[in-house]
Amino acid sequence: MRSYQIPFLALLTGVASIPHEGLTERDESQSFCGFKVPTDNDAATISRLKEFDSDYAFSSNQGILEVAEPIVVEMNIHASLPTDSPDDYASEEVLEKQFDVLKTTFAPYGIELTLGTISRELNDSISNLSGGKYAGNYGQLSGGPPALEDYWKRTRTGGYKSAHLYVYHQIDDGFIGISSFPELERPESDFWLDSVHLLALTLPGSTSTIWNQGKAAIHEFGHWFGLWHVFRNGCLPGDGDMVDDTPAQVDNHYGECPTDADSCPSLEGLDTPWNYMSYGGDACFTGFTDGQVTRVHNMFHNIREVV
Incomplete structure (x- = not known):
């Protein structure tokens, strides 16, 4: 498998977020999830990366995914x-179940997750992701209160292809999840900012009515x-989430699973609340499209393995 370095590709880093069901949902156009319509230059860099998608296209033989170069990621989980907190709240057993959900879900797409460390720390000063600092057009998480920054720096290990999931009792700003986005020019000194942050309420077996699996x-x-929301850019002309086989949609279908919704009737295809990059919810989510999987492999081998 060839790996291409794209010198000018500096994808903007994003904060990807989904709202707590108990809060008033904010309109996507108000940048509630951090993603904004890219500039022409932003779109051009991503279009350049799309040229390599064909090198990572996969085929399925009797349900077995065939990829030229599988992705292998060490997953580390910190609560x-x-x-x-009681012993059964975001316990190590529950965190292991969360890992199993991730491992089982990504495996059919040529992505092998291995378990690194699991840590559980009882500390009021870092139990809430509050006071987060954001920078850039995409609202990149660029820091936080000293106690949280110290926590991230002492627990975030490995290189740019090492995954870290941080679980909190509470996340401010109405988010239940925040994620960084692959960036070709991220310096090693900033790897401690490259992580996924998640509300404990979303772990398997939680009491949430929408996010409990x-x-x-x-x-x-x-x-x-490296994926964006499938409803990004709605029905407006353009490339939406920059993946060719995800139909345009303007409705995020938060917590709903309609099978025949078409929020962009003038454009081809039905809405996809079943897609993991929608807001359909745990009861709706079933998969990614072929184009999304191809993009993930393209982004990983050309960015996360290169930086």
Whole structure:
């Protein structure tokens, strides 16, 4: 498998987020998830990367995915919880179940996840992801309070292809998940900012009515691997999420699983609330499109393995 370095490709880093069901949902056009319509230059760099998609296209033989070069990622999970948390709250067993959900989901797509470390820390000063700092057009998480920054720096290990999932008792700003996005020019000194952050309420077996199977983490790691929301840019002319086989849609179908919804009737294809990059929810999510999987392999081999 060839690996292409694209010197001018500097994808903007994104904060990918989904709302807590108990909060008032904010309109996507208000940048509630951090993603904004890219500039012409942004679109040009991603279009350049799309030229290599064919090198990573895969085929399925009797349900077995065939890829020229599988992705192998070490997954590390860290939970920071209040000091008075009961033993069964975001326990190590539950965190292992979250890993199993991720591993089982990504395996059919040529992505092998191995378990690195699991840590569970009871510390009130880091149990809430609050006071986060954001920068750039995509609202990149660029820092936080000193206690959180120290926590990330002392626990984030490995290179740019090492995955870290941080689980919190609470996340401010109405988010239940935040993720970084692959960036070719991210310096090694900033790797501690490259992670997925998740609300404990979304872990498998939680009391949430929408996010209780651990699939919110799949959505966030979809962003970590290089995917945007399928409803990005709505029905407006353009490339939407920059993946060719995801139909345009303007409705994010939060917590809903319609099978015949068509929020962009003038454009080809039905809405896809079943897609992990929608907001359909755990009961709806079933998969990614071929184009999304191809893009993930393209992004990983040309960015995360290169930086």
